[in-house]
Every structure is written in structure tokens, then in C-alpha cells.
Amino acid sequence: DVKVTQSSRYLVKRTGEKVFLECVQDMDHENMFWYRQDPGLGLRLIYFSYDVKMKEKGDIPEGYSVSREKKERFSLILESASTNQTSMYLCASSLNSGVQPQHFGDGTRLSIL
Amino acid sequence: GQQLNQSPQSMFIQEGEDVSMNCTSSSIFNTWLWYKQDPGEGPVLLIALYKAGELTSNGRLTAQFGITRKDSFLNISASIPSDVGIYFCAGQPYKADRGSTLGRLYFGRGTQLTVWP
Numbered sequence: 001d002v003k004v005t006q007s008s009r010y011l012v013k014r015t016g017e018k019v020f021l022e023c024v025q026d027m028d029h030e031n032m033f034w035y036r037q038d039p040g041l042g043l044r045l046i047y048f049s050y051d052v053k054m055k056e057k058g059d060i061p062e063g064y065s066v067s068r069e070k071k072e073r074f075s076l077i078l079e080s081a082s083t084n085q086t087s088m089y090l091c092a093s094s095l096n097s098g099v100q101p102q103h104f105g106d107g108t109r110l111s112i113l
Numbered sequence: 114g115q116q117l118n119q120s121p122q123s124m125f126i127q128e129g130e131d132v133s134m135n136c137t138s139s140s141i142f143n144t145w146l147w148y149k150q151d152p153g154e155g156p157v158l159l160i161a162l163y164k165a166g167e168l169t170s171n172g173r174l175t176a177q178f179g180i181t182r183k184d185s186f187l188n189i190s191a192s193i194p195s196d197v198g199i200y201f202c203a204g205q206p207y208k209a210d211r212g213s214t215l216g217r218l219y220f221g222r223g224t225q226l227t228v229w230p
Contacts, residue, residue: 004155031216040122041220042201043156048215058217090155094216099144099163099205102218104155 003027004105006091012111019078021108023091028053029103030096031075034066037088037107049074050096081112115140119221127229132189134224136202143207145178145185146218150199159200160187164213182207192228199223 007022018054025032033048035058045058055066063085067075074093078085088109092102119136126132136145144163148156160171162178169176174211176187185202202221 030133033217040222042119045217045219048217092155096216100216101146101158101161102203102216104148106153106155 004091004093004103006089006105006108008108009113010109010111011107012113013078013081013107014113015081015083017078017081019031019081019110021078021091021110023074023076023105024072025074025093025103026036027093027095027103028071029093030071031094031102032068032096032112033092033098033102034064034076035076035090037090044088046076051085064077083112086110086112115206115219117129117202117204117219119224121224123225123227125227125229127193128193130192130194132196133186134200134202135184135186136204136221137184138204138206138219139183141182141207142185142204143182144205145176147174147176147185147187148201148203148204150201152198152221156199156201161201189226192226194230196202197226197228199225216217 005024013019034046035043038109049055049068065077088107090107091105094100094102147159151155160176165182167178173190201223203218
């Protein structure tokens with residue numbers, strides 16, 4: 001089974017802090033994705049990566065950056081956290097072969113105070 | 114980006130009832146996926162559809178890839194309390210834009226299902 005692991009289930013940070021969310025997958029997937037999930041808005045794509053050191057902006061990249069130094073790890077960075085970034089963050093991965101389903105981690109519930 | 118319209122937004126049903134939800138897009142899709150998210154967890158893939166007209170079952174769940182390629186349906190028969198959760202549709206457009214060629218999926222906003230015992 002594919003395993004996508006997010007480093008924290010719950011995280012509380014303060015406004016202005018630099019926040020790192022980590023995601024690791026164990027199935028050698030090329031593609032990795034970061035979403036945020038808010039009530040009534042569904043899943044919104046922040047950034048994705050199709051290869052090491054490659055990244056593409058999603059629909060809501062403002063205020064975020066990402067890093068993919070190794071194939072199995074994809075990090076989401078909040079450069080200066082703000083209260084409107086309080087949300088559930090979900091990481092996903094998929095193979096880059098045809099159309100492949102994405103496999104999700106359990107999410108990180110981030111609160112910015 | 115692509116917009117997927119998923120309905121209904123929420124459903125409140127009695128145990129044993131059947132459930133239907135659907136998803137429509139403004140453009141043709143070549144893949145439709147259905148996910149379920151339990152409270153406090155990430156979405157889990159239920160069914161994947163790759164061909165127009167395809168009808169696929171997974172236990173009490175049945176999903177169909179619409180003939181027009183612009184819609185998909187999910188049915189749950191004889192619902193039970195553990196069916197509670199959020200159901201998401203997702204898909205990839207047929208005429209893939211640059212983002213889509215990189216494995217990107219587009220998601221509906223979800224259907225919140227509540228089942229009363």
C-alpha cells in the first residue's frame with residue numbers, strides 16, 4: 001500500500017513565524033502535491049512538483065513556497081504565517097504515468113494564533 | 114482553472130436508504146475519481162473511472178463515467194452509519210493543459226453525508 005506521511009497531525013504557530021510542513025511518500029512517486037482544505041471550499045491546490053527540484057504553482061500559491069530536494073520528500077513553507085493560513089493541509093502523491101490517482105496523507109491541522 | 118460542480122453539498126439520510134451524488138464539469142474529462150474522507154483523516158480513493166460510459170462497483174458503491182464525458186455519478190446502496198464522511202469527485206480534463214499533463218487533478222467541493230441510525 002502507498003504510504004504518505006505528514007510529519008504533524010496538529011500544529012500551533014504564531015503570526016509571523018516561518019512554518020515548515022513535511023510530507024514523505026514511500027512508493028517512489030514522481031508527483032507530489034500540497035492542498036489546503038477549508039469548510040465549504042473543498043481542496044485547493046497550493047503547489048505541486050513532478051520531479052526533484054521542480055515545482056509548479058497551483059491555484060493559491062500566495063504566501064507559500066515549497067521544496068523538493070529528494071524524490072520522497074515535499075515540504076510546504078509558510079514564509080511568514082498569518083491567521084488566514086489556519087487550515088487543514090493535505091499532501092498527496094501519484095505516479096507520473098498516464099492518469100494515476102493521488103494518494104493522500106492524513107493531513108496537518110495548522111492553527112496560526 | 115477547471116471548475117467541478119458537485120451536488121448535493123450535504124445529505125442527511127436514514128440508515129438503509131440509497132444515496133446518489135453527482136459531479137459535472139464545463140469541459141470534457143478523460144478520468145473521473147471518487148474519494149471519501151473520514152473525519153480527521155485524508156481522502157481515500159473509492160473508485161476510478163477511465164472510459165466514457167464505464168460503470169464500476171466497489172461493494173455497495175457504484176460509480177459511472179457519463180457518456181458526455183462531462184459528468185460522473187456515485188451511488189451508495191443500503192447506507193450504514195460508517196458511510197458518514199465527505200465524498201469528493203475529482204478528474205483530469207481531456208484536453209490537458211500544461212498543469213494537467215503533470216498529474217494534476219481537479220476536485221469538487223465535496224458532499225457531506227450524514228447517516229442517522
